[in-house]
Amino acid sequence: MDQFRFQHRKCNPAWRNGSDICTRNASEESRKYCSRNYRQPPLRQIRTVKGTHDILPGDTNKWQVLEKIIHDVGSRFGYQEIxxxxFEETQLFARSMGEDTDIVSKEMYSWKDRDGTNLTLRPELTAPVVRSFIQHSLGTAAxxxxxxxxxPSFRRERPQKGRLRQFHQFGVEAFxxxxxxxxxxVIAMAWHILSQLGISESSALQLNSIGSPDCRMAYRETLKEFIRPNLDQFSETSQKRFETNPLRILDTKATHEKKMLEGAPSVSDCYTDEDKWHFESVQDFLNAMDIPFTLNPRLVRGLDYYTRTVFEFTSKTLGAQDAxxxxxxYDGLVETLGGKATPGIGFxxxxxxxxxxxxEIGQKSGESKNDIYFVCLNKEGLSDALSLSNELRQAG
Structure with a gap:
């Protein structure tokens, strides 16, 4: 067979480039040899990209239940879907969240478009909604x-249970x-969604106020003075946050850092009279609606634009990553993105x-079940069965 291999190499340049069958200037015997001995390996199976997943038919019913409740509760509270x-301009997220935040500096999927514009797959939806609010002058309409x-949103972080690189978000914004x-x-709306899903009993609301911008600036300096003597014992990440946003250090998960932060001053020490009134009023309203909460003076949230009220619902069914x-x-965000000063809040x-x-709590998917089946004993009855089934579907 060596002469066929030689003939194959010589007569078909495509073979040298990886072709598996000799098709030009080759004898029948050479082509047979080629087809037996130079077959292509099986094609690689293409799978989902790391950090993404398919939502299969057996799971979509759970998603539809969740989506329906979001729509229903949103409508009940007088909210409209947007x-x-x-994808958006990269600058939208850099300006809203801060260029030094982990999301902007490490986790965004960004690229330069053909016209030179820097674009990014949205890592969250608050900034795009604010951009739309400004662009379409929604504040003028009402x-x-x-x-x-x-x-869906996108972040290039380490995939883990419940945290993917393409994930799905829902939320609300009130301007x-x-x-x-x-x-x-807004907090009550979140509570209603949890209740409708049957997971409010396993959830807990943590509440804090990080004050007005003046309060935050004063607290920032007070906190830095407390941390500075032991700064070299903090992680590299915390040392960077010390310069850019020291309040984020309070969000540390490191046990030794939590210990060093014991006795740290509280943001409430820097509240203005209006900050105190505002936060106490929020608590009074939640109590009036019988929504239980726990005050957490270390809760700061991860983004730079927050002011005053911050909150988080956690679930004991989710383990250590319980958020x-x-x-x-975020009373200054609309102005930061080029709009008129407009207060806002959301989740x-x-x-x-x-x-x-x-x-985790065994919530049923709410999948639909067929109650009527058609069995045709012969081909003649098929048209009648299709016609009748179509009438039943149209009737609901």
Whole structure:
């Protein structure tokens, strides 16, 4: 067979480039030899990209239950759905969240478009909703705008249970009111969604206020003075946060750092009179609605734009990574992104984590079941069966 191999090499340049069958200037015998001995290996199976997943037919019913409740509760509270593009200008997220945040500096999927514009797959939806609010002058149409959203977001972080690189978020944003009753309403909306899903009993609400911008600036310096003598014992990440946003150090998960922060001054030490009134009013309204909460003076949330009220719902069914939903007030964000000064508050939640919490308590999927079946004994009856089944489907 060596002469056929030689003939094959010589007569078919495509073979030298990896072709598996000799098709040009070759004898029949050479082609047979080629087809037996130079077959292509099986094609590699293409799978989902790391950090993404398929939502299969057996699971979509759970998602539909969650989505329906979000729509129902949103409508009941007078909120309207908004949908924004999956990618935006990179600068939108750099300006809103801060260039030094982990999300912007490490986790975003960004690229330069053909026209030179820097674009990013959205890592969260608050900034896109604020951008849309400004661009379309929604504040002019109605002084108080209540919006909710559902959609995918993208972050290049380490995939783990309930945290993926493509994940799904839902959330709400309320623009136009800086009053504490608006804060309580947004928190109540989150509580209603948890209750409708049957997971409120396994969830806990943590509440804090990080004060007005003046309060935050004063507290920032007070906290830095407390940390500075032991700064070299903190992690590299915390040392960077010391310079950019020292309040984020309070969010540390490191045990030795938590110990060093014991006795740290509280942000409440820097509250203005208005900050105190605002936070106490939020608590009073939540108590009036019988929504239980725990004060957590170390709760700061991870983004730079928060002011005053911040909150987080956790679930004991989710283990160590127990955050379920979080949000807060952002009275300066609209102005930061080029709009008129407009107070705002909202929350966001990862839908995958909600599905996990639902599964942990055995929440039923609410899948539909067929009650009527058609069995045709012969071909003649098939048309009648299809016609009748179509009528039943149209009738609901």
């Amino acid at each position: 949908r924004t593009p999956i 002084p108080l705008q209540r919006l909710y959203y559902i959609g 136009g009111s800086g009053n504490p009753e608006q804060d309580a309403e 379920l939903l979080g949000g807060g007030r 966001a939640a990862g839908m995958e984590r909600f599905i996990m919490a639902m599964e």
